[in-house]
Amino acid sequence: MNIANRLxxxxxxxxxxxxxxxxxxxxxxxxxxxxxxxxxxxxxxxxIFIVASITDLLDGYYARKLKLVTNLxxxxxxxxxxxxxxxxxxxxxxxxxxxxxxxVIIIARDLIVDGLRLxxxxxxxxxxxxxxxxxxxxxxxxxxxxYLTAYYIDLWYIPQVVxxxxxxxxxxxxxxxxxxxxKFIKD
Numbered sequence: 001m002n003i004a005n006r007l008x009x010x011x012x013x014x015x016x017x018x019x020x021x022x023x024x025x026x027x028x029x030x031x032x033x034x035x036x037x038x039x040x041x042x043x044x045x046x047x048i049f050i051v052a053s054i055t056d057l058l059d060g061y062y063a064r065k066l067k068l069v070t071n072l073x074x075x076x077x078x079x080x081x082x083x084x085x086x087x088x089x090x091x092x093x094x095x096x097x098x099x100x101x102x103x104v105i106i107i108a109r110d111l112i113v114d115g116l117r118l119x120x121x122x123x124x125x126x127x128x129x130x131x132x133x134x135x136x137x138x139x140x141x142x143x144x145x146x147y148l149t150a151y152y153i154d155l156w157y158i159p160q161v162v163x164x165x166x167x168x169x170x171x172x173x174x175x176x177x178x179x180x181x182x183k184f185i186k187d
Contacts, residue, residue, distance in 0.1 A: 007059035109174035132173035139166035
């Protein structure tokens with residue numbers, strides 16, 4: 001397994017730990033653990049999320065620079081990204097930070113785009129990633145980091161504004177993919 005795929009696997013391993021620390025503090029935890037989780041859980045989750053997001057940048061960099069692109073990497077990297085971001089968004093819903101319907105929009109967009117990519121690839125075509133998809137991902141990551149930071153610092157309406165921008169970029173990039181796909185799937 002090459003370095004790019006190892007970084008992707010490390011990101012996958014980090015996800016359960018992120019979830020454990022990011023969830024609201026369970027009441028059933030014993031007193032010392034309850035207090036620790038309540039005071040430091042979100043901070044630890046933030047650090048894990050940032051490290052996991054950096055591994056996403058690094059695995060892509062190494063895969064391209066060292067020509068380590070593999071079928072395993074092509075398969076597992078986008079899945080790892082979606083699991084990390086989706087789990088963070090679901091936890092933000094549980095923490096009553098964001099509305100559940102917005103997460104449904106994000107998940108629906110991802111399913112539609114992935115489905116269209118599959119259909120188009122079966123016709124021998126490829127829809128290249130565009131800048132708006134990268135903007136969407138980066139805004140989602142930034143908004144999650146800001147929400148986690150806002151647990152400790154009052155950031156006014158910054159988390160909501162950045163998340164709204166992420167949601168707009170998500171919908172817009174989805175529209176671009178649908179339009180690009182239509183010319184290949186018209187029968």
